[in-house]
Amino acid sequence: MKLLFERSRSGRGSTLLPACDVPAVSYDQGLLRAKTPHLPEIAEVDLGRHYTELAKQTHGVNDGFYPLGSCTMKYNPRVNEEAAAQPGFTQLHPLQPLETVQGALEVLYTAEKLLCEITGMDGMSFQPAAGAHGEYTGLLLIRKYHQSRGDSARTKILVPDAAHGTNPASATMAGFDVVSIPSNPQGGVDLEALRKAAGPDTAGLMLTNPNTLGLFDANILEITQIVHDAGGLCYYDGANLNAVMGQVRPGDMGFDCVHLNLHKTFSTPHGGGGPGSGPVGCKALLEPFLPTPRVKEENGAYSLYTPAQTMGQVRSFYGNFLVVVKALTYILTLGKQGIPAASAGAVLNANYLMKQLLGHYDMSHEGLCMHEFVMTLQGLAHDTGVTAMDVAKRLLDFGIHPPTMYFPLIVHEALMVEPTETESPETLDQAAQVFLDILAEAKSDPESLHHAPLHCPVGRPDEVTAARSPILRYTFDD
Numbered sequence: 001m002k003l004l005f006e007r008s009r010s011g012r013g014s015t016l017l018p019a020c021d022v023p024a025v026s027y028d029q030g031l032l033r034a035k036t037p038h039l040p041e042i043a044e045v046d047l048g049r050h051y052t053e054l055a056k057q058t059h060g061v062n063d064g065f066y067p068l069g070s071c072t073m074k075y076n077p078r079v080n081e082e083a084a085a086q087p088g089f090t091q092l093h094p095l096q097p098l099e100t101v102q103g104a105l106e107v108l109y110t111a112e113k114l115l116c117e118i119t120g121m122d123g124m125s126f127q128p129a130a131g132a133h134g135e136y137t138g139l140l141l142i143r144k145y146h147q148s149r150g151d152s153a154r155t156k157i158l159v160p161d162a163a164h165g166t167n168p169a170s171a172t173m174a175g176f177d178v179v180s181i182p183s184n185p186q187g188g189v190d191l192e193a194l195r196k197a198a199g200p201d202t203a204g205l206m207l208t209n210p211n212t213l214g215l216f217d218a219n220i221l222e223i224t225q226i227v228h229d230a231g232g233l234c235y236y237d238g239a240n241l242n243a244v245m246g247q248v249r250p251g252d253m254g255f256d257c258v259h260l261n262l263h264k265t266f267s268t269p270h271g272g273g274g275p276g277s278g279p280v281g282c283k284a285l286l287e288p289f290l291p292t293p294r295v296k297e298e299n300g301a302y303s304l305y306t307p308a309q310t311m312g313q314v315r316s317f318y319g320n321f322l323v324v325v326k327a328l329t330y331i332l333t334l335g336k337q338g339i340p341a342a343s344a345g346a347v348l349n350a351n352y353l354m355k356q357l358l359g360h361y362d363m364s365h366e367g368l369c370m371h372e373f374v375m376t377l378q379g380l381a382h383d384t385g386v387t388a389m390d391v392a393k394r395l396l397d398f399g400i401h402p403p404t405m406y407f408p409l410i411v412h413e414a415l416m417v418e419p420t421e422t423e424s425p426e427t428l429d430q431a432a433q434v435f436l437d438i439l440a441e442a443k444s445d446p447e448s449l450h451h452a453p454l455h456c457p458v459g460r461p462d463e464v465t466a467a468r469s470p471i472l473r474y475t476f477d478d
């Protein structure tokens with residue numbers, strides 16, 4: 001497809017500026033740029049068609065089923081957008097006097113209270129802009145805590161091998177050494193290995209429960225106890241909270257600190273690069289170290305304050321405020337009945353789909369799953385040469401976004417499927433049929449699957465080149 005620059009024709013445009021109604025000013029001609037900037041000149045109709053064509057090349061939740069494991073690509077109710085689009089929210093300036101932004105502060109304050117109730121935490125900061133950013137912030141909290149006690153020996157973070165890739169990356173960014181803890185045959189944390197690894201150099205543990213295999217670790221109280229006994233703190237990667245919100249709380253599982261992905265669980269569209277929000281919640285012992293500023297309420301008036309031993313700021317101002325507005329709208333809409341119903345629906349849908357595929361596709365683990373399940377196509381690849389990648393690409397021909405591929409790393413030829421609660425039984429039945437049809441194709445005509453997708457605007461891009469040497473600038477002839 002043509003780029004806007006290639007569609008551009010000199011003299012064409014979509015703007016009609018009114019006649020100048022202020023006096024002309026003389027200025028230093030030396031300030032003028034030597035060359036006019038390369039801005040595309042294009043008529044409104046062609047501009048509209050350009051973006052429509054671009055939108056048709058991709059796949060979003062509005063196009064069809066999007067079971068991208070661990071990403072919670074649920075449908076985001078439009079009412080959240082409407083709330084976040086109120087001019088009273090969109091036209092604020094972050095430096096406005098506090099008495100003129102009481103409503104916005106109330107949003108932050110109320111969202112903090114409700115999310116603390118959902119997670120079992122005492123305080124929360126909305127500054128982090130994404131999940132990984134929240135992990136980084138939470139690890140700095142843990143670091144500040146140990147430093148404040150004069151304990152400088154705690155340099156290690158324990159991370160199970162089933163962890164999301166951001167966990168070891170964030171721990172390294174925060175200056176810790178990562179110790180990988182193996183999984184047991186049931187897909188949970190190997191307790192013996194954890195006991196061996198935990199000690200006076202343990203700063204903390206980072207864990208997702210349910211983990212990236214879609215399994216809830218029933219030993220969780222013992223796990224957090226082992227780490228606490230060794231003097232470490234426990235960090236909960238809450239990006240998968242969609243499986244458990246309203247059912248069980250990280251705070252009650254023994255965690256000291258948690259991040260949430262508002263752009264996954266709390267219904268903000270994501271996948272196109274943001275804006276997101278990865279708020280960090282913590283127990284009272286970590287609250288003094290939270291980023292500044294925080295919101296407090298006294299006699300119905302909201303104001304800002306700086307926590308006693310704050311780590312400073314991890315982002316400008318208050319984070320991505322409008323994402324918090326959407327999350328608050330979502331929580332208030334669902335309420336105390338709706339929140340647990342949503343997580344129950346997510347778990348039900350995942351098991352409903354898994355059950356239909358069971359016996360046809362191999363699962364990484366037998367038994368019930370939580371919000372997602374992981375298939376292993378190792379046997380299929382061995383028998384037919386058809387890989388997880390081939391199956392994932394073929395799904396696109398049927399209007400289904402591929403599941404997460406080749407992750408978690410401990411499962412070979414993995415496809416990780418997360419249907420979410422917002423899909424109907426009809427959609428899940430159709431998806432199951434497509435999975436089974438592709439399996440039949442793999443057995444009858446494996447060769448054609450290596451070329452899938454056959455009917456999409458883009459076939460198989462060279463992903464290594466796309467990742468390593470992306471072309472991000474248009475080069476002009478002159």
Ligand SMILES: *Cc1c(COP(=O)(O)O)cnc(C)c1O
Binds near residue numbers: 071130166167237
């Ligand atoms: C998505 C995800 C993250 C990272 O969140 P980002 O907002 O993409 O940085 C971390 N952990 C888990 C388990 C996730 O699913």
